[in-house]
Amino acid sequence: MFTFVTNKLRMELSLKIKMNEKLFLRNPEESELGRKIVEFSIILIHRIGFEAFTFKKLAKEISATEAGVYRYFENKHRVLIYIVEWYWSWQEYRLRIQINNIKNPEIKLKKAIRLISTPIEEDISTGHINENLLYEIVMLEGAKSFLTKQVTEDNKAKLFKPYKDFCAYVAKLILECNPKFKYPHSLSSTIVEMAHSQNFYAKHLPSLTDFGNTKEEPKVASFLEDMVFSTIKG
Amino acid sequence: MFTFVTNKLRMELSLKIKMNEKLFLRNPEESELGRKIVEFSIILIHRIGFEAFTFKKLAKEISATEAGVYRYFENKHRVLIYIVEWYWSWQEYRLRIQINNIKNPEIKLKKAIRLISTPIEEDISTGHINENLLYEIVMLEGAKSFLTKQVTEDNKAKLFKPYKDFCAYVAKLILECNPKFKYPHSLSSTIVEMAHSQNFYAKHLPSLTDFGNTKEEPKVASFLEDMVFSTIKG
DNA sequence: TTTAAATAGATAGTAATACTATCATAAAAA
């Protein structure tokens, strides 16, 4: 699922995430053009939004041809699923590292909540993928990957596996805290979705939240923590 | 905000909801063509999904011209906001009726949760609008009304007022139950969003929930109730 | 009652989108 690749020139370790092959026509990780398509899809979707994003604009951005992009991805919706699901694989990987060696299930769950509800501010960049931009894309466009008429079909093709795996992992952490809790999966998907939604609201529809824009005010993580631990304790 | 109109022929009372004038170019409530546009937008979006929905297809469906539809709405995104916000006005109206005369704040909040998390099964139809289809549209397409790059602009034009008012009303009910609760708005938007999302997951991505498809199994409402009352009690 | 205004239909047209197809060339693998 996760592999490490050493960059020969700079001797950095870079993370390689194996993506579902049904997501693409040609694996974008295996060529310069493919990597550029992913890299600049993220930049361009972040800049102009998914609706305005087209393969023609992307091709122009990377000095390639539209036909060239179509050789990698069937359509822009597949690109969206690709990058969003990459994000969830990456987050699961980060989470597993963070809670490695921790025994206390409550601390583990808290770390999980912090991880997904804290917008990425430091300049992280795994290879060609900019995770800072990716966080904002998941916030604004993430839900569009499954809110479609083809959701059942896409789900059968296992396109959402990383997202569902992430939620299942959090559900497991919830059950570790209280094995008798009745709704681990629903609570898990609630916090995973709300981590991003509440940050989106805070930024764009602040009256839907209790968070100000200043750094001192209560954070999404605190709200979700309170909610989760009250709920699982009953 | 809400007015009643008597249909002269059938002597039924039908609800008229006053919509923000910035949402349309010509008020669709004031003409036969306008009402047909709204009625069949709901039917068509429900049938083929918002992405595939076009004004040309809509015009064909109602034997009108594409140009005719453009005289009412700037674009299909405005139509989506129109019907989704109509839904929230309608739900606030239903909620106010349902909890009218009830004193106990917890019962009021429970009624609110039931209202939004129970898919509409009975054959309700206010005038030309089919609320059963509308519930499903809000579930699948609702979030797309604000998950755009223009969210700030649209919000300034008060296009999302009914949605925000509904959430504010639920937040008030939460505060009535516990005036000291720290996150009434975030909890409110969480349950309002999750009421629809969890029903969507149950239908299309069941592993994200703990609900089966059978009628006997636990319901979204029960999960949200447990979560809300645990949370506000701390 | 005449006149003017508003509404809708019919039709045409345009730029952009979302693709598919073909051919040539360069680079990499057999």
Next chain:
DNA sequence: TTTTTATGATAGTATTACTATCTATTTAAA
């Protein structure tokens, strides 16, 4: 060295997302 594979270059099509114009009809005002 031959063959495969990847990319570029170019063209073309149906659909989308509009805008514009002209006419017929209905409604409201003078």
